[in-house]
Amino acid sequence: MLAFILRRLLQSVAVLLAVGLVSFFLFRYVGDPINAMVGQDTSQQERDALREKLGLNDPAPVQFVHFLFNAAQGKFGLSYRTSEPVSRMILERLPATIELSFCATLFVLFFGIPMGVYTGLYPRHWSSRLLQAISLIGVSLPTFLIGILLILFFAVILHWLPSFGRGETVTIGWWTTNFLTVKGLEALILPSITLGLFQLTLIMRLVRSEMLEVMRTDYIKFARARGLTNRAINFGHALKNTLVPVITVAGLQLGALIAFALVTETVFAWPGVGQLFIQSVQFSDIPVMAAYLMLIGLLFVVINLVVDLLYFAVDPRLRGQGGAARVGSH
Amino acid sequence: MAEWIRRAADSDIWWSFKSSTLTVVAAAATLLIIVLAFLSPLLAPHTPFDPSTLNLSDGLKPPVFVGTDGDWSFPLGTDDQGRDVLSSIMYGTRLSLVVGFASVVVAMVLGIALGLISGYVGGAVDAVIMRIADVQLTFPAILVALLIDGIVRGLISVQRHDEIAIYVIVGAIGLSFWVQYARTVRGSVMVEKNKEYVQAARVIGLSPALIMVRHVLPNVTGPVLVIATLNLGLAIISEATLSFLGVGLPSTQPSLGTLIRLGNEVLQSGDWWITVFPGATLAALVLAVNLLGDWLRDALNPKLR
Numbered sequence: 001m002l003a004f005i006l007r008r009l010l011q012s013v014a015v016l017l018a019v020g021l022v023s024f025f026l027f028r029y030v031g032d033p034i035n036a037m038v039g040q041d042t043s044q045q046e047r048d049a050l051r052e053k054l055g056l057n058d059p060a061p062v063q064f065v066h067f068l069f070n071a072a073q074g075k076f077g078l079s080y081r082t083s084e085p086v087s088r089m090i091l092e093r094l095p096a097t098i099e100l101s102f103c104a105t106l107f108v109l110f111f112g113i114p115m116g117v118y119t120g121l122y123p124r125h126w127s128s129r130l131l132q133a134i135s136l137i138g139v140s141l142p143t144f145l146i147g148i149l150l151i152l153f154f155a156v157i158l159h160w161l162p163s164f165g166r167g168e169t170v171t172i173g174w175w176t177t178n179f180l181t182v183k184g185l186e187a188l189i190l191p192s193i194t195l196g197l198f199q200l201t202l203i204m205r206l207v208r209s210e211m212l213e214v215m216r217t218d219y220i221k222f223a224r225a226r227g228l229t230n231r232a233i234n235f236g237h238a239l240k241n242t243l244v245p246v247i248t249v250a251g252l253q254l255g256a257l258i259a260f261a262l263v264t265e266t267v268f269a270w271p272g273v274g275q276l277f278i279q280s281v282q283f284s285d286i287p288v289m290a291a292y293l294m295l296i297g298l299l300f301v302v303i304n305l306v307v308d309l310l311y312f313a314v315d316p317r318l319r320g321q322g323g324a325a326r327v328g329s330h
Numbered sequence: 331m332a333e334w335i336r337r338a339a340d341s342d343i344w345w346s347f348k349s350s351t352l353t354v355v356a357a358a359a360t361l362l363i364i365v366l367a368f369l370s371p372l373l374a375p376h377t378p379f380d381p382s383t384l385n386l387s388d389g390l391k392p393p394v395f396v397g398t399d400g401d402w403s404f405p406l407g408t409d410d411q412g413r414d415v416l417s418s419i420m421y422g423t424r425l426s427l428v429v430g431f432a433s434v435v436v437a438m439v440l441g442i443a444l445g446l447i448s449g450y451v452g453g454a455v456d457a458v459i460m461r462i463a464d465v466q467l468t469f470p471a472i473l474v475a476l477l478i479d480g481i482v483r484g485l486i487s488v489q490r491h492d493e494i495a496i497y498v499i500v501g502a503i504g505l506s507f508w509v510q511y512a513r514t515v516r517g518s519v520m521v522e523k524n525k526e527y528v529q530a531a532r533v534i535g536l537s538p539a540l541i542m543v544r545h546v547l548p549n550v551t552g553p554v555l556v557i558a559t560l561n562l563g564l565a566i567i568s569e570a571t572l573s574f575l576g577v578g579l580p581s582t583q584p585s586l587g588t589l590i591r592l593g594n595e596v597l598q599s600g601d602w603w604i605t606v607f608p609g610a611t612l613a614a615l616v617l618a619v620n621l622l623g624d625w626l627r628d629a630l631n632p633k634l635r
Contacts (some may be wrong), residue, residue, distance in 0.1 A: 018465045030484040131391045140617040144574045145609045148594055152602055163598070259470045267594075268576055281577050282475050284484035293477065300468045 019297035076291035097272035104196035116207025135201035147267035164269035210242035251307035350481025355622035370420035441511025449519025474506035559623035
């Protein structure tokens with residue numbers, strides 16, 4: 001098991017280095033950092049002096065190592081667009097994205113798993129078929145369209161919920177939270193549903209197909225023969241054995257949630273990191289793009305690692321063997 | 331020709347297609363949308379992006395079946411500039427389809443080429459290509475496409491970017507989808523290259539390139555075709571998403587995604603038709619293409635027969 005963890009850690013470091021290399025090339029060779037820092041009337045001598053001082057004449061590998069050290073300390077330079085430090089811009093917006101993704105995950109798990117269990121237990125009931133059909137349509141609708149339709153119904157026509165922004169937030173230290181005000185919680189509802197809907201249908205279909213498979217196995221028949229209650233069989237025996245692939249997919253989807261938050265954030269004018277990234281793409285604000293890329297890369301690597309380790313916690317059979325088999329599709 | 335038609339009508343695929351009503355409906359819908367979109371210069375009632383034909387007093391007319399303000403020359407209403415929504419949708423669908431098809435072709439050509447090389451040559455070349463694929467798979471495709479678009483914007487001027495926006499977006503989406511093809515083709519090539527017919531081709535002295543294209547490639551067309559159909563829906567959604575985010579096609583040549591973005595800007599005032607009709611067209615198109623893709627996947631999979 002230790003060998004497995006070490007191998008996974010090495011792979012993670014390799015992926016991070018590759019992402020770092022892409023970020024570095026962006027940062028260094030797309031757009032000129034000097035041009036962004038000085039005015040138009042700066043003389044060539046001054047530019048050259050600045051270039052030398054910043055180490056831009058060093059060999060590329062040396063610059064890359066410098067870049068990695070700075071990135072590790074959260075130093076990504078100044079934004080081309082606002083001239084603010086990139087790290088501060090990201091840190092200000094991070095709480096909004098994390099709270100949104102957290103709520104969307106809760107929504108996915110609290111609705112997706114029970115719906116999957118239900119459609120798996122009663123696959124031929126009309127309500128299961130209806131849920132299946134709706135999930136197919138849900139997969140075909142792009143995220144931003146779902147968001148727009150929700151805004152149209154609940155904000156523009158019914159006036160029940162706000163259509164943009166975070167509502168009221170409370171600041172605790174550097175963290176701003178939506179959870180402590182009614183307005184803030186209301187503002188979370190529509191974006192969370194929009195962000196989570198695609199993952200909800202995914203988890204539902206996955207739990208359903210796993211349940212269908214598990215319910216045919218001998219140990220379920222045996223549990224019935226022992227006269228256990230339906231509840232003990234369905235949740236204690238069946239659902240528990242579907243959890244390994246569900247954890248894999250849910251974990252990997254958490255990363256996708258945070259990445260896809262950029263679409264939802266744009267629809268709802270949600271002041272998060274994703275919206276910042278879209279703005280930086282529109283203005284080709286390279287330092288922000290490079291920093292966002294590194295951040296997302298780190299996030300995905302950590303999530304992949306945690307998902308792999310979770311296997312051991314969930315499935316005791318794996319602890320005896322040398323490594324976890326990759327379960328489920330990527 | 332007659333012989334070919336008779337054989338096609340007798341095949342398993344045709345039979346499986348005919349026996350699934352949903353697939354026939356999806357195929358008919360896809361065909362209808364494609365024909366309407368590509369004949370838009372002939373069929374569309376207006377040319378919405380020729381400013382000389384626009385009249386601001388026609389602006390914000392509702393669809394004819396809502397209330398009494400509608401005008402039969404604008405059956406689905408008009409936007410704030412007085413452009414006919416129906417005509418905009420027809421021209422926009424054409425652009426969405428072109429970008430979707432083109433980016434699938436780019437991804438397919440790139441993926442097949444890299445997959446063939448990776449599987450046939452093996453060794454260090456294979457390792458490098460597959461590690462790049464692994465790293466790219468770590469990120470969602472839409473993020474990769476956004477990143478490529480951002481890099482291109484950093485390298486060229488804004489006006490130049492608007493001119494070549496359609497090529498940039500095709501390239502960005504194509505580059506973000508190649509991995510799946512490369513992996514599939516590589517897997518098949520590794521199986522095929524040890525078979526007798528490939529050895530025989532090698533013995534008569536054919537060049538590796540010729541062996542790959544003429545002998546190995548025909549054996550991997552099935553799975554590639556399935557991935558391409560399923561990817562078409564994804565590519566159309568990706569293009570719409572990028573255009574909606576404002577980094578895709580500019581408002582001077584709007585695709586369905588651009589139309590939805592423009593409509594979304596005036597949605598708060600309750601003029602829903604500017605957004606909802608392009609949105610419904612996009613959803614119908616993607617749903618129909620996805621149904622076709624699902625069917626093709628099952629029909630070409632011998633295990634499911």
